[in-house]
Amino acid sequence: MAVKTYIEAVRDALREEMERDSSVFVLGEDVGVRGGVFRATVGLIEQFGPERVLDAPLAESAIVGVAIGASLYGMRPVAEIQFADFILPAVNQIISEAAKMRYRSNNDWYCPLVIRAPYGGGVHGALYHSQSVEALFYHVPGLKVVAPATPYDVKGLLKSAIRDDDPVLFFEHKKCYRSIKGEVPEEDYVVPIGRARVAREGTDITVISYGMTLHTALEAAAEVEKEGISAHVLDLRTLRPLDEAAILEAADKTGKVMIIHEDNKVGGVGAEVSALIAEKALFSLDAPVMRLAGPEIPAMPFNRELEKSYLVTAPRIAEAMRELARF
Amino acid sequence: MIEIKMPKLGESVTEGTLSRWLKQVGEPVHRYEPIAEIITDKVTAELPAEADGILMRHLVQEGETVAAGTPVALMETFTSGVPRASGSGAGAGSGPAKVPQAAGPESARGRDGRSGVAGASGSGLRGRYSPAVRKLAREYNVRLEGIPGTGAGGRVTRRDVLAWLEGATMQSAPRPAGASQGILTGETALAEQTPDDVEVIEASPIRRAIARHMVESVHAAPHAWTMVEADVTGLVRLRDRIKEDFRRREGIPLTFMPFFLKAVAESLREFPILNSSWADDRIIMKKRIHLSVAVATEDALFVPVIRDADRLSITGLAHALHDLATRARQGRLKTQDMEGGTFTVNNTGAFGSVLSKPILNGGQAAILSVEAIVKRPVVMPGDMLAIRSMVNLCLSLDHRVLDGWISGRFLQSVKRRLEAYREDGGI
Secondary structure, three states: OEEEEHHHHHHHHHHHHHHHOOOEEEEEOOOOOOOOOOOOOOOHHHHHOOOOEEEOOOOHHHHHHHHHHHHHOOOEEEEEOOOHHHHHHHHHHHHHHHOOHHHHOOOOOOOOOEEEEEEOOOOOOOHHHOOOOHHHHHOOOOOEEEOOOOHHHHHHHHHHHHHOOOOEEEEEEOOHHHHOEEEEOOOOOOOOOOOOEEEEOOOOEEEEEOOHHHHHHHHHHHHHHOOOOOEEEEEOOEEEOOOHHHHHHHHHHHOOEEEEEEEEOOOOHHHHHHHHHHHHOHHHOOOOOEEEEEOOOOOOOOOHHHHHHHOOOHHHHHHHHHHHHHO | OEEEEOOOOOOOOOEEEEEEEOOOOOOEEOOOOEEEEEEOOOOEEEEEOOOOEEEEEEOOOOOOEEEOOOEEEEEEEEEOOEEOOOOOOHHHOOOOOOOOOOOOHHHHOOOOOOOOHHHHOOOOOOOOOOHHHHHHHHHHOEOHHHOOOOOHHHOOOHHHHHHHHHHHHHHOOOOOOOOOOOOEOHHHHHHHHOOOOOOOOOOOHHHHHHHHHHHHHHHHOOEEEEEEEEEOHHHHHHHHHHHHHHHHHHOOOOOOHHHHHHHHHHHHHHOHHHOEEEEOOEEEEOOOOOEEEEEEOOOOEEOOEEOOHHHOOHHHHHHHHHHHHHHHHHOOOOHHHHOOOOEEEEOHHHHOOOOOOOOOOOOOOEEEEEOOOEEEEEEEOOOEEEEEEEEEEEEEEEOOOOOHHHHHHHHHHHHHHHHOOOOOOOO
16 A cells, blocks of 8 residues: 555545546635645646636635535535635635535535635644634534544545535645655545544543644653553544544543644534533543643744644643543 | 641551651642551551641651651641742741642643643542442442542542452452452441441451451462360369469469460471461471461450460460460550461360351461360260360361361371370479
8 A cells, every 4th residue: 555645645535536526626726737835736737627626816705605606506616725724704605605505495405515724733834824723613513524634534534525415624734744644545445424533542541632633642642651551542533523422432441531632722622522521421431521722822823932832742742641641 | 837647547556667658758748648658466557648738757767666646747738739938937947848849730730721630630539539430339339448549649540440340350259248358338238228227337447457358368268177176184184283383483374275386386397288378379388387376355356476386385385375465455466476477276265165167367278276175975985974174176277288188187186185184294
């Protein structure tokens, strides 16, 4: 099996889906000739032509609006928001239109739309190129929210998202793009939306995460293992709908749960996971559910030291793991 | 500044030996956290801190034995989670206190704003149980108080309960309800259902230690039991003849026990396999004969040891026995007095029993009960009936080490020695 980077897995998924289904097309700022600011769509315009790889103006509301319209006409658009930070102008389209299409048309219309959005920090991108916005959409019924951590999952989940008949927000962590590599099958496969994955078996504490912090958590888990602390790590992969069964099973496994994400803590995905465990797995709990997340400040700072202090780093996770294990 | 005192760890225990400091001077301690390990005659216990604070001074050295109530350590207590700045005024005099890196809730809260576990790290968690732990306790009918906690502040974690259960099931497959270490609650639960009809007595540490030892012994060793009767008419007459003299000369009464102890010690030399213990598929045969002698008080059972009993005369045994029994009843036995026994003699006859089935003293291969000496009509050689002083000698044995044949021969040897005493003999 070939070892590929996270972003190569994105590109492979797009190309294979466009080859498989002629109704699939991509649109976004610089996705065509430039091949995407992160080079995710490189080579697609050469292979599929400008009618299926659309360079859009700097207007996210238009990108998503056009995508929604096309999807209603039987197309399967994959819209790219260059940085998740800039998705806000399109939020009205996403929440008021895409998410509610099926419901308000009594199932007559649906919206097979994928919105890819690179998110997250740690790449020295400063305020407007480092935000995590998943919690904004997490609250909205009618949307699916996916945030894979590995190249294998990216390819499999992006294919699932494109084949899904409802709107899917596909969050790709920027730091994963080139730093995370993994084996990816050449053949066609899908990873179902809504299923978490055990990233590491363990017996002492349960760590639940997604995206880049999953890798940081695994790094910390390897560190504390030397001290005899065995961490069980669950990769959520899909944030909405959450894989309730997998979360409850993982919580039950050790009774000591820590949820880690880069996004702010208050009202974040961790809050929902934590509440779910409190609601449905109280009698498995041997410690208060712990959340490790971004601090309560508006955005990722540019200054390198401040950026580092914002991020949930491996030493910080390891320290929290020790604390939870000791409890 | 508060004093931490040597606790009184049982009815008849008046002193304790501080065996090990678990907290050093300058270390922060949480309330209920163990700061030292204490050994008393029967139990090893942990000495808990009475408050959050910093351990300022050890007043007793490791290995030192002090009376209950003696201050053993000084502690500076925390007020509202912050160590009071001791030594800030000139009056404190004890030099600047070594203030630890804040270990309380303050430091545990990281910059990332997490709290949860952090806020609860430490103090007073012993006795507070998580839902998971309570669920397990209910499922397995376990009383949590007896389970050692390894979590923060001595908290019993889910893993602690599971480990305990695993240990409990490994010890013995078919477990009699309520029998193990007093923690399974079958009996207690029954007691709690009828509060008017029963009185619940909390077991003292000594009672619990005895219970634990008994259960361990019964579970560890397959007990077999055998008995012979001995005609000690000659011995009784001998003692009657010399006892006044003995008291005058030695200052202590002459009981039958020294005679039994001597017969046992000599027979053990003849059959040393009874003076042994079972250890992982091996038999450890001990060359020296240290007799444990069971001494019962009102609420406890002590088993002090007469060392090298085979080297002592009747008089020597009488003195050793008298000394140990007196000190046991006064609560002055030391840990060392209880250690190293290789065989136990149990004087059940003292309370009129004529038949008993003793439980082995842990780590020994056999235990002998000397029953009451009673006059009975006995058929003598030549088919004559006579009134004789008879005694039953009951032996419980670890069947892993011993079988009936060797045990019977040992008992016959004891019997022969006892029956050899004559009224006109000496000691």
